[in-house]
Amino acid sequence: MSSPLNIGIAGLGTVGTGVLRLLTEKPALLAERSGRRLQVTAVAARDRHRDRGIAIAGYRWHDDPVGLARDPGVDVVVELIGGSDGPARALCEAAIAAGKPVVTANKALLALHGTALALAAEAKGLSLGFEAAVAGGIPIVKALREGLAANSFTRVFGILNGTCNYILTQMQETRRDFNAVLAEAQSLGYAEADPSFDVDGVDAAHKLTLLTSLAFNCPVDFAAVYVEGIRHVSALDIAYADDLGYRIKLLAIARQTPHGIEQRVQPCMIDADSPIAHVDGVFNAVVAEGDFVDRTMFSGRGAGAGPTASAVVADLLDIAAGRKAPTFGVPATALRPLAHSPMQRHVGPYYVRLMVSDRPGVIADVAAVLRDQKISIESLLQRGRAAPGQAVPVVMITHEAEEAAMVRALSQIGKLSAVMEPPRMIRIEQL
Amino acid sequence: MSSPLNIGIAGLGTVGTGVLRLLTEKPALLAERSGRRLQVTAVAARDRHRDRGIAIAGYRWHDDPVGLARDPGVDVVVELIGGSDGPARALCEAAIAAGKPVVTANKALLALHGTALALAAEAKGLSLGFEAAVAGGIPIVKALREGLAANSFTRVFGILNGTCNYILTQMQETRRDFNAVLAEAQSLGYAEADPSFDVDGVDAAHKLTLLTSLAFNCPVDFAAVYVEGIRHVSALDIAYADDLGYRIKLLAIARQTPHGIEQRVQPCMIDADSPIAHVDGVFNAVVAEGDFVDRTMFSGRGAGAGPTASAVVADLLDIAAGRKAPTFGVPATALRPLAHSPMQRHVGPYYVRLMVSDRPGVIADVAAVLRDQKISIESLLQRGRAAPGQAVPVVMITHEAEEAAMVRALSQIGKLSAVMEPPRMIRIEQL
Numbered sequence: 001m002s003s004p005l006n007i008g009i010a011g012l013g014t015v016g017t018g019v020l021r022l023l024t025e026k027p028a029l030l031a032e033r034s035g036r037r038l039q040v041t042a043v044a045a046r047d048r049h050r051d052r053g054i055a056i057a058g059y060r061w062h063d064d065p066v067g068l069a070r071d072p073g074v075d076v077v078v079e080l081i082g083g084s085d086g087p088a089r090a091l092c093e094a095a096i097a098a099g100k101p102v103v104t105a106n107k108a109l110l111a112l113h114g115t116a117l118a119l120a121a122e123a124k125g126l127s128l129g130f131e132a133a134v135a136g137g138i139p140i141v142k143a144l145r146e147g148l149a150a151n152s153f154t155r156v157f158g159i160l161n162g163t164c165n166y167i168l169t170q171m172q173e174t175r176r177d178f179n180a181v182l183a184e185a186q187s188l189g190y191a192e193a194d195p196s197f198d199v200d201g202v203d204a205a206h207k208l209t210l211l212t213s214l215a216f217n218c219p220v221d222f223a224a225v226y227v228e229g230i231r232h233v234s235a236l237d238i239a240y241a242d243d244l245g246y247r248i249k250l251l252a253i254a255r256q257t258p259h260g261i262e263q264r265v266q267p268c269m270i271d272a273d274s275p276i277a278h279v280d281g282v283f284n285a286v287v288a289e290g291d292f293v294d295r296t297m298f299s300g301r302g303a304g305a306g307p308t309a310s311a312v313v314a315d316l317l318d319i320a321a322g323r324k325a326p327t328f329g330v331p332a333t334a335l336r337p338l339a340h341s342p343m344q345r346h347v348g349p350y351y352v353r354l355m356v357s358d359r360p361g362v363i364a365d366v367a368a369v370l371r372d373q374k375i376s377i378e379s380l381l382q383r384g385r386a387a388p389g390q391a392v393p394v395v396m397i398t399h400e401a402e403e404a405a406m407v408r409a410l411s412q413i414g415k416l417s418a419v420m421e422p423p424r425m426i427r428i429e430q431l
Numbered sequence: 432m433s434s435p436l437n438i439g440i441a442g443l444g445t446v447g448t449g450v451l452r453l454l455t456e457k458p459a460l461l462a463e464r465s466g467r468r469l470q471v472t473a474v475a476a477r478d479r480h481r482d483r484g485i486a487i488a489g490y491r492w493h494d495d496p497v498g499l500a501r502d503p504g505v506d507v508v509v510e511l512i513g514g515s516d517g518p519a520r521a522l523c524e525a526a527i528a529a530g531k532p533v534v535t536a537n538k539a540l541l542a543l544h545g546t547a548l549a550l551a552a553e554a555k556g557l558s559l560g561f562e563a564a565v566a567g568g569i570p571i572v573k574a575l576r577e578g579l580a581a582n583s584f585t586r587v588f589g590i591l592n593g594t595c596n597y598i599l600t601q602m603q604e605t606r607r608d609f610n611a612v613l614a615e616a617q618s619l620g621y622a623e624a625d626p627s628f629d630v631d632g633v634d635a636a637h638k639l640t641l642l643t644s645l646a647f648n649c650p651v652d653f654a655a656v657y658v659e660g661i662r663h664v665s666a667l668d669i670a671y672a673d674d675l676g677y678r679i680k681l682l683a684i685a686r687q688t689p690h691g692i693e694q695r696v697q698p699c700m701i702d703a704d705s706p707i708a709h710v711d712g713v714f715n716a717v718v719a720e721g722d723f724v725d726r727t728m729f730s731g732r733g734a735g736a737g738p739t740a741s742a743v744v745a746d747l748l749d750i751a752a753g754r755k756a757p758t759f760g761v762p763a764t765a766l767r768p769l770a771h772s773p774m775q776r777h778v779g780p781y782y783v784r785l786m787v788s789d790r791p792g793v794i795a796d797v798a799a800v801l802r803d804q805k806i807s808i809e810s811l812l813q814r815g816r817a818a819p820g821q822a823v824p825v826v827m828i829t830h831e832a833e834e835a836a837m838v839r840a841l842s843q844i845g846k847l848s849a850v851m852e853p854p855r856m857i858r859i860e861q862l
Binding site: 018022026029030032033034035131137138139142143146147148149150151152217273274275276277278279280285290291292293294295296297298299300301304306307309310311313314317318321322323324325326329330331334 | 449453457460461463464465466562568569570573574577578579580581582583648704705706707708709710711716721722723724725726727728729730731732735737738740741742744745748749752753754755756757760761762765
């Protein structure tokens, strides 16, 4: 057996201690599977004295993560600090400068600086592992980069944020509204006190940026992602989705279109009979569609100490075993910028819900607006009757339409005197 | 870029021509992703003149696959002949003897001779790739061997035969009986003229043998798999499963139990709300449960030229890029035989259906037998009433019971005078 792989871990929060626990719990299994012993030699964190429920006295301590990167007793650096800049970035840059491979779970860092870091690492022949950064325990980075590497991809999409999926699942199951479920999720620790990073789609967008580069071999381009969160998803829309044979999920989608790559994070309706519609609670899933393999799906826990540690250590095992792959599937120098298709050019079917006063002619007015925008209605649903002056929901599913036309139509429909609330629209993702 | 990887392909059926097509369609992409050009230099097949819809005149022809293995212009051998012995085995052994890595889609060969072939290959430092042998396009071998390698597994199971899943899905959707659906599947080309290899569970058992070795790092042991096919699944049982919130799937399951590893292929009832219950038609899926990652699921097409070629070429890309992993996750010399737990010791809940004559006291008699075998009933369903002398179905779900006790109970129940047909039993797999 070769010499041990000496590991330095920066950041000892939930994930960092999970990685430490995994590495110390089963050294023999890991050595057998990789051919080398994996041993932690040094750690860096903010507070040396915090009780983490795990002994850290045996590891060399660094107050400064950059010091850990330069520690001659460290062969590989694990970055679990978080944040797109600051100490996390400095640590990764220092490790690469010192000729050491890096393993990170940091989606924000890579979504913004992934291409630069990959270029730097690959110029020195170093691995930059980020399995833990996309979908927690699901080995989707390896799947796209190696397992499915014979394919040209047409679409990659997934449920990439467990908090949103938990909230939408709870809304589906209990028929409560977003705010009530969010408050409960916060009290249970499934959502942060400031939930905007999750519920507004930013976290999923970071992850989508990485998936897009892996699938389409283009530089990371976070700014090109259209992002919409789940705050405006209502219990009423969830109930209608159910009636119509759909489920609402926050999807992150990268798709090849005639106008370029479309990247978007948004609540979507999907066929309730599809496997991904049944990926519930905090679980994540990624669907990859390739020209030879057709559709594949990968699901599992997208966060948490155990699953994230599983992914971090998988990257370490690759490094220990000497297995290398280019960071984003092709050498970073070969990543080619692709045209990106803006949201206005998106084409697909739509779900539209209007709250209208129940009087003759309303549907005719709405239908005329849609006709003028060349949007055709596949089905229309009006349930119950309202007392005069009361709003009644009218729900429509359209055939494929262009986003720009839909936005214009909804703007005009919103101005009709019989339409009593701003129209709600949810995109339908076809599987 | 390094020198090209020279590939010899033996077997030019559907999969072989699919691999040829993939390799010739996108040489630039494959070279970019692996760092080497992948080029086919030689082929071997039975009939040189058959029209395969693809030009093969440019490749050196071998009538004898062993000749292909020894061809100095071949660096790596792709075995797509099939069959557990004969030319396929001779080819793989000759390739390894000649110091060449092997990629194969041959589950029967590996289920019987996998350990010996792995020992021979690894003794020479050669890869033995078999991604295409387990679940077609789904990169589950790589996932277990690398992506999830930080985990100790407790259970790995899946839908591993597309023909069976297609038949069961059709039975579910159309409520027809097995024979009618099988005949249709045969006419559509989804089932063979002699379907026993698929519908009797042998194919799934071969694949399960490989999954078990990957997950539990033990030698292949096909003889240890308990195998039951889907011929006895009836439309009536499918309808009851639906009513009770289950779906019936042919599952292949390897599980760690207190008595050792349990390996079984059998129709099972699973929660209709679980993602794997919605893996329909010819799709396959594998669920892996690890101590750190928890439950992960992988689904996709388990057969067909495109998906199988995707998996074969993924193995070739690993070889081209110099990425190596031990065949079954740990060095073949370190594979340890594990105790295997026989079917009689299986513990789980059961679905039981009896056809009884509708007269007082029948349920009491049945319940007494179950009580004597210490099997407790969770729910009991009797629908409708029959005319005198006519049979009426009685359906029971039991709490967890041991297989041996259940077999004894069913034998006694079958002898009760009011029980008019042999009892049907389907195991419930808890997720």
